[in-house]
Amino acid sequence: MNQSTSRCGEQHSHTLEDLGWAEEHDAAFSKYTGPYVPGRVACRQKTVWDVLVDGGSITAGISGALRKLGRFPAVGDFVVLLDQPEAGTSTIVDILPRKTLFARGASGRESTDQVIAANIDTVFIVTAAGHDLNVRRIERFLAIAHSSGARPVIVINKSDLADDPASLADGIASVSPGIPVIPISAASGEGVDRLDPYLPPGTTVALIGSSGVGKSTLINRLMGCPVQETSHTRDYDEKGRHTTTVRQLFVLEGGALMIDNPGLREVGIGTAAAGIAGTFPDILELAEGCRFSDCRHEQEPxxxxxxxxxxxxxxxxRLENFHRLMRELEFERDKAEIGLVRLEKKRWKEIGKSARDIWKIKGK
Incomplete structure (x- = not known):
């Protein structure tokens, strides 16, 4: 195999099972025989991907077929590589089925979704004591997490700066029923062990949150060594700049896998109603008693x-934030429908062009 030192990290000795490989992946990969190798995407560097394989890592491009289909591997994806030692290259030729994913609408006329991270079990919604502790923002992050299919956990970082960390957690818990809320200090390590139940070996956790809340500091703490650059927040608004510039998957000391991602905080709630249902169960429960089944909870009797x-x-x-996210959900659905119509028109144009070309040949 053409193994090389990963651009996103050092060589490792982990097995595929350590990286989250399971029986369903065996079944999906079983159709490949010959010079094919399974692996998991650790990060992307422009036009190449760093892939963790059994006992090492390699750098690979993608096949022309995947590129033509617009199927680009995301961090966390399990992929199939064609290993060609005689040519000194490895190529990603397939992406195995995803169990969960984060996606955002791509720009352009087709309005297709861009997958930015895949196969995530748990999402740590990281906020911080101080100005960033905003209930409305947390509700939005909860909608993002629920729509992905992953389990959310709210982490209040820098809790050592608060007079009463427990009251912070209670305030957040009131708008996130059933969601764990855990105050910690990534800098000092206080309370970080409370995250252990959500970090069993082989599971994948993604971090989302605003810049400056300490996501990179938390990864460094969990890794037991500095792997991510950190920066100080500004004194006047407690905000920081993005220090993470590449989506990357890390294997933690305890065996869990963690994705630090500079773009996840910008992801829309997508077209999945689960994002709303999981975030506002109290409102949906009340709505069952409304006079009209299609009540929008605005001015209806x-x-x-x-x-x-x-x-x-x-x-x-809370109701206003519900309305805001519902409007965004409706917009995403409308955009997706428009994109499908445009895609269908484009296909019919291509079919028509092919038919005209055939008739021209026959006419000759």
């Missing part, structure tokens, strides 16, 4: 949700 706001049982700000 007999709206139980609006009545709950008037009675003080539901926060007006």
């Amino acid at each position: 007999g709206c139980v949700v609006q009545a709950a706001v008037r009675d003080g049982a539901l926060s007006a700000a």
Whole structure:
């Protein structure tokens, strides 16, 4: 095999099972025989991908067929590589089925989704004590996590700077029923061991959150050594700059895998209703009592949700955030439908052109 030192890290001695490989991957890979090798994407560097394989890592491009189809591997993907030692190259020829994914709408006329991370089990929504601790922002991150199919955990970093860390957790828990809320200090290590139950060997965790909340510091703490650059936050607004510039998968000391990603915080909630349902179960439960089944909870008569706001049982700000995310969800759905229509028109144009070319040949 053409192994080389990974651009995103050093060589490793992990097995595929250590990297999250499971029986379903064996089944998907079983159709490949010959010079094919399975692996997991650790990071992307422009036009090449660093792939972790059994006992090492290699750098590979992708096949022309995948490129033509617009199927580009994402960090966390399990892939099939064609190993060609005589040519000194390895090529990614297939992407195995994904169990979960983060995706965002790509720019352009086709409005197709761009997958940016795949096969994630748990999402750590990292916020920090101080100005970043914003309930509305956390609700949005929860919608992103739920729509991906992964399990969310809220991590309040820099809790040592708060007078009462427990009250911070209680305030967040009130708008995130059933979601673990864990205050920690990545810098000092205080409370980091509370994350252990969510980091069993072979599972994959992704970090999302604003810049400056300490995601890179947390990875360094969990890795037991500095692998990510960190920076200080500004004093006047406690915000920082992005120090992570490449999506990357790390294998932690305890055997879990973690994806640090500079773009995940910008991902839309996508077209999955689960993002809304998992984030606002209280509103959806109230909505079952509304007079009309298609009530939008705005000015309709007999709206139980609006009545709950008037009675003080539901926060007006929480309902407004629900409306905002619902509008975004509807927009994403409309955009996807428009994209499908355009794609269908493009296909019919190509079919028509092919038919005209055939008739020209026959006419000759």
